[in-house]
Amino acid sequence: MSERDGAGADVRPSLAVWKLASCDGCQLTLLDCEEELLAIAGAVRIAHFTEMSSASVSGPYDVSLVEGSITTEEDAARIGEVRRSSRTLVTIGACATAGGIQSLRNFSEPGSFARTVYAHPEYLRSLETSTPVEAHVRVDLALHGCPIDRGQLLEVVAALLAGRRPVLPGHSVCEQCKSRGTVCVLVAGSTPCLGPVTRAGCGAICPAVGRGCFGCFGPADTANTASLARRLAADGVSPDAVVRLFRTFNAGAPAFEKESRAHERGLLAR
Amino acid sequence: MSEGSLRAERTVAVEGIARVEGEGSLRAVVRDGSVSDVELTIFEPPRFFEALLQGRDRLEPPDITARICGICPVAYQMSSCRAVEDALGIDVGPDIAALRRLLYCGEWIQSHALHVTLLHAPDFFGCADAVELASLDSAAVERALRLKRVGNLVMETVGGRAVHPVNVRVGGFYRAPTREEVGALEGPLREALDLARKTVEWTSGFDFPDVTGDYLFVALHDPDRYAIDSGRVVSSAGLDTDAAGFLEAAVEEHVERSTALHSRLFGRDEYLTGPLARFALNEGQLGPVARRAATGAGLVGACRNPFRSIVVRSVELVEACEQALGIVGSYAPPAPGAVEVPARAGTGAGATEAPRGLLLHRYEIGPDGLIDAARIVPPTAQNQLSIEADLRRVVERGLELSDSALAARCEQAVRNHDPCISCAAHFLDVEVVRT
Numbered sequence: 001m002s003e004r005d006g007a008g009a010d011v012r013p014s015l016a017v018w019k020l021a022s023c024d025g026c027q028l029t030l031l032d033c034e035e036e037l038l039a040i041a042g043a044v045r046i047a048h049f050t051e052m053s054s055a056s057v058s059g060p061y062d063v064s065l066v067e068g069s070i071t072t073e074e075d076a077a078r079i080g081e082v083r084r085s086s087r088t089l090v091t092i093g094a095c096a097t098a099g100g101i102q103s104l105r106n107f108s109e110p111g112s113f114a115r116t117v118y119a120h121p122e123y124l125r126s127l128e129t130s131t132p133v134e135a136h137v138r139v140d141l142a143l144h145g146c147p148i149d150r151g152q153l154l155e156v157v158a159a160l161l162a163g164r165r166p167v168l169p170g171h172s173v174c175e176q177c178k179s180r181g182t183v184c185v186l187v188a189g190s191t192p193c194l195g196p197v198t199r200a201g202c203g204a205i206c207p208a209v210g211r212g213c214f215g216c217f218g219p220a221d222t223a224n225t226a227s228l229a230r231r232l233a234a235d236g237v238s239p240d241a242v243v244r245l246f247r248t249f250n251a252g253a254p255a256f257e258k259e260s261r262a263h264e265r266g267l268l269a270r
Numbered sequence: 271m272s273e274g275s276l277r278a279e280r281t282v283a284v285e286g287i288a289r290v291e292g293e294g295s296l297r298a299v300v301r302d303g304s305v306s307d308v309e310l311t312i313f314e315p316p317r318f319f320e321a322l323l324q325g326r327d328r329l330e331p332p333d334i335t336a337r338i339c340g341i342c343p344v345a346y347q348m349s350s351c352r353a354v355e356d357a358l359g360i361d362v363g364p365d366i367a368a369l370r371r372l373l374y375c376g377e378w379i380q381s382h383a384l385h386v387t388l389l390h391a392p393d394f395f396g397c398a399d400a401v402e403l404a405s406l407d408s409a410a411v412e413r414a415l416r417l418k419r420v421g422n423l424v425m426e427t428v429g430g431r432a433v434h435p436v437n438v439r440v441g442g443f444y445r446a447p448t449r450e451e452v453g454a455l456e457g458p459l460r461e462a463l464d465l466a467r468k469t470v471e472w473t474s475g476f477d478f479p480d481v482t483g484d485y486l487f488v489a490l491h492d493p494d495r496y497a498i499d500s501g502r503v504v505s506s507a508g509l510d511t512d513a514a515g516f517l518e519a520a521v522e523e524h525v526e527r528s529t530a531l532h533s534r535l536f537g538r539d540e541y542l543t544g545p546l547a548r549f550a551l552n553e554g555q556l557g558p559v560a561r562r563a564a565t566g567a568g569l570v571g572a573c574r575n576p577f578r579s580i581v582v583r584s585v586e587l588v589e590a591c592e593q594a595l596g597i598v599g600s601y602a603p604p605a606p607g608a609v610e611v612p613a614r615a616g617t618g619a620g621a622t623e624a625p626r627g628l629l630l631h632r633y634e635i636g637p638d639g640l641i642d643a644a645r646i647v648p649p650t651a652q653n654q655l656s657i658e659a660d661l662r663r664v665v666e667r668g669l670e671l672s673d674s675a676l677a678a679r680c681e682q683a684v685r686n687h688d689p690c691i692s693c694a695a696h697f698l699d700v701e702v703v704r705t
Contacts, residue, residue, distance in 0.1 A: 021315040025340020025433040031384065032422060032432060034415040041401040052388070053399030054681070071315040101337045102317040113321035119524040126316055147340060147433040205430045209437045209445040214333060216434070244327060249337065 013062035013161065016048035018082055020068025020075045021102055021130060025147040026093035027051050027067050032150055043161060059085030063160055069095040069102060069130045069252075076127075076136055083137035090156060091133045094146035098218055099252030101146075103130040106252060107264075132252060141166070146216040146249035149201045169200040170221035173213050176204035185212055190235045192245060197223035197255070218250035225259035239263040294689075296680060298665045308662045310654055310684070323644040328354055328635045329440050329611065335631070335646065336434045339690055341384070344377040344429065345624030346631075347438045348499050352620025353513070353631040354440045358612055365604035366442040367500070368597050369428060372452070373435065374498050374622070375594035376424025379417060379462060380432070381625035382587045385688045386469060387414030390580050393682040394476040410472055413465045417587065420462040424594060427451055442608030452601045459595050466587040467563050473584045474567035478577040479679065481663050485574060485656060486539055487547035488516075490623050496555040496589050497548070499622040504551055505541065506572070513621035517632055520647060533652040540655035543627030544687060545582040546573055557596075560589035576660050576686040583688070613639040624649050626688045650689045657687050 017027055031052060033040065047057040064086035070076050083089055091097050099106070105113045110128045114121035133139055143156055152168060159166035169175075173195035177184065185191040185207045193212030195204070199220045206213045219225070229242055237245075246260035294312040298305060319338055323331060331350035336343035348370060355362065362370075387410060388400040397403045404411040422432040427447055429435025437444050488509070492501030503509070503516040511519065521537035535541050549564075550572035556564060564570070564585045573582055619632040627649025634643040664683045668676045 021317060023337050023340040023343075025337075025343070028340045028384075028433055031388065032418070034419040034422075037415060038401070038404060038411070046399075046401065049399075053401070054392075055398035055402075071317070075315065100317075101319075101322065101334060104322040105318060108321070113318035114316070116321035116324065117316065117318050123524065124316060130317075146337065202431070206436050206444075209430050209443075211436070211439070211444045241327070244330070248334065 010045055012043065012045040014047040014057070014060075015044040015157075016059070016061040016064045016082075016086065017046075017051070018048070018064060018066045018068075018078075019050065020066065020079070020096070020133075021071040022068030022093065022095040022100065024051060024067070026096075026145075027065075029092075029148050029150050029153055030065070033154060036154060040157060044157070061086050063088045063090065065090050065092050066096050066133055067092050069099045069132060070136055071102060071127050071130045072125055073127065074125070079133055079136050088140045088160060089133075089137070090141045090143060090160075091139050092143045092148050092153070094144065094216065094218060094249040095130075096133045097142045097144055097253070098250040098256075099130045099132050101249050101251070103252035104247065105130060107247065107260075130252070143168070144199050144217045145201055149203070152201055171200050172196055172220040172223070173198045173200050173202070173204050173207075173217070176200045176202075177207050180204060180208065182207045185210060186231070192232055192235070192237050192241070194228070194245060197225050197228050214245070214248060215250055215256065218253045219255035223255045225255050226262070229259055229263065239265065296661065296684065298661060298680065300665065300669065303669060305662050305665045308658050308665065310658050310661065312650075312654070320644045320646060323633075323641050326641050328358070328613075328633070328639050328641060331631070331633065331641070331644070332438050332440060333434075333436075338646070338648070339624075340433050341381055341690060342377060342624045342626070342629075343434045344374050344425065344438075345622060345629050347435065348374055348622045349620045349624075349629045349631040350633075351438065351440050352499070352622060353618050353633050354611075354620075354635070355618070356513070356620055357616035357618030357633050357635050358440075358614060359616065360441060360609055360611060362442050362609055363604070365602070366608070368601070369443060369446065369604060370438075371499055372594055372597040372601075373425060373428040373438070375590040375597070376421045376428065378421070378498065378590035378625050379466075379587060379594070380421030380425065381688075382583050382590070383414045383417035383421060383469075385625070386473065386580055386583050386587065387411060388418075390583075390685050390688070391473070391476075393678075393685060394580075410469075413468060417462050417465050417469070420458045423458055424455055427455055439608055441611045442604065442606070444607065446603040446605070446607035448603060449601060452598055452603075456595065456598050459591055459598060463559065463588065463591040463595065466584065466591050467559070469587055470563040470567050470581065470584040473581045474569075476580065478575055479664070479667070480575070481577060481660070481667060481683075482574045483542075483576055483656070483660055483663065485546065485550075486535065486541040487550045487572070488535070488541045488543050488628060488652075489547040489551045490621060490628065491551055492555065494555070495593065496552050496557065496560070496586075497623060498590075498593070503621055503628070505535070506547075506550060507539075509535070513619035513630055514632070516621065517619055517630055517645065517647065520630075520652065522647070522651070532654055533647060534655070540659060541652065542656040542687075543649050543652050544579070545586055546576065546579050547627070548623060549573060549582045549585070556585070556589055557592040559592050560585055563588045576683065579686045579688075624690075626650065626690050627653060648690070650687075653687050653689070657684060657689065660686065 194215040195213035199217040332347040335346040430437040487506040490497035
């Protein structure tokens with residue numbers, strides 16, 4: 001990788017971190033690698049990471065990590081520039097991979113959100129939709145989660161440094177519950193839980209505290225959302241509540257969006 | 271004298287203030303040697319939280335509003351819980367309240383350790399970042415990383431996850447951690463307390479630009495302790511009210527340059543929240559270890575030099591460790607871990623102290639248990655006008671500096687307030703225009 005960065009003596013691969021519309025939590029996960037942070041900073045050249053450093057080196061970059069969704073014309077143009085200057089582009093977190101919680105505007109009447117919050121919506125330069133990065137440019141690797149998992153982030157950084165494909169799960173949270181011995185909250189307690197359709201990665205931390213999974217990591221590879229929705233209905237969960245359950249941080253992920261739209265009539269009637 | 275000051279017209283610009291959370295810009299206009307205008311512009315894309323909360327269940331605000339800020343999700347969870355509980359007439363009682371405060375101390379430790387050493391301290395050494403700082407003073411950076419780890423450990427133990435905890439609910443917790451789990455925090459917190467005291471000693475020896483702000487301070491005040499998540503909203507001008515009362519007094523305005531709404535008290539006065547305000551109004555409530563650390567650092571009475579906020583923030587690190595140790599020492603799992611949450615209509619407000627300042631939420635809940643209206647007033651939006659006033663003072667006192675030095679000083683002045691621009695709605699680039 002070193003011959004690409006053109007930095008002369010510095011042979012370390014370069015890493016850039018970018019932020020679009022988001023909460024900073026996924027970038028913070030990189031800073032949360034407390035024990036590994038200085039080792040990472042030694043193994044890669046951090047070329048652009050505004051939250052951490054006021055030094056910034058222009059591209060090209062070996063790896064770009066992108067947090068956040070596209071909600072403005074400027075960011076739509078910026079992600080194109082990031083793509084052109086990056087050898088490998090990795091999206092990190094639910095905003096970058098699915099549009100984030102701010103994609104709820106995609107389900108509302110255009111302009112209504114801005115009018116609710118701001119006295120002068122005409123001052124804003126914001127798109128009517130919040131869309132994932134892959135809707136705009138080619139993405140090499142997606143790291144899911146709201147927030148992403150520290151262990152998975154380290155796996156991605158280690159794999160990219162070693163030039164191998166990172167090992168990331170595509171199975172559901174259910175498998176993680178089974179492996180940690182958590183009693184199923186859906187079967188045993190009829191607690192609404194998205195675990196059967198949600199990608200593993202968090203460690204199944206919600207059922208471990210007795211609450212249902214609320215889908216931070218988005219749909220698993222083979223999510224049967226319709227089957228889960230029928231089960232929820234049989235347990236007495238209202239169509240509106242089913243819509244809200246599928247419609248949070250990964251509302252824009254295709255499997256979750258399709259399922260929530262299938263139940264939304266009740267919500268629109270409100 | 272630098273070349274810059276000899277020109278009648280001068281522009282200094284910084285594209286993107288680093289080491290803050292989110293994106294904004296800054297512009298100062300200097301005309302004939304005096305500052306005529308200063309603007310802090312926040313154009314972080316708006317995410318419309320108050321709108322997307324409409325029609326959501328009354329139990330959802332802690333999970334949804336946590337996503338406003340990955341650095342201080344607990345602050346959002348705590349203010350939203352308090353507001354919903356106020357609306358529904360719930361009192362969680364002292365045991366759940368103590369466990370919540372322990373979680374909040376974890377966030378203060380994590381956030382303050384991050385800001386003091388990794389984001390703010392590099393300014394005082396002329397470093398670009400903490401990695402460069404580590405090459406000069408590795409012990410200081412390692413101390414901060416260890417402190418941060420302990421803060422995250424508290425959040426993981428009580429909240430189930432460091433970023434966007436999952437164990438918080440309206441009414442309390444899904445599962446109260448066991449006595450053993452909480453007891454295991456005592457050793458790490460004792461170590462953290464010692465590291466925090468060393469951090470106070472370290473930061474108190476920095477060189478501080480001589481700048482004094484005439485701030486109107488606003489903070490929560492609790493006679494029983496240094497307020498984090500309890501008490502009334504008070505000001506240095508004698509205001510004393512509750513969250514709902516303060517929300518009526520803090521009038522927000524939408525200006526063209528910012529997606530953060532500016533707050534003025536009574537539609538008139540700019541005010542400051544955060545560590546300087548808390549210390550000025552609550553110094554008497556500091557725990558004994560934090561008080562000794564403050565005195566040792568020369569902090570007695572209100573501190574009005576914004577550059578010394580790094581010392582105050584370090585004292586608050588000590589305070590957070592001390593409060594956390596107190597809770598851990600007498601912990602018994604609250605039973606049940608959460609009180610019942612009735613389905614009824616109501617309107618309520620809640621205020622807590624996020625690491626960077628006062629955070630208020632207000633909700634109107636309909637008879638169907640769904641949210642009809644939400645209002646969120648984050649610290650950086652409230653502080654924006656005071657930060658602009660600071661910038662004006664910094665530029666006025668720094669006219670002899672070169673363009674690059676003045677721009678760097680301005681950036682540092684913004685970082686003094688640990689702005690969370692994602693919270694405020696919101697890209698910071700600095701531009702000084704001299705005409």
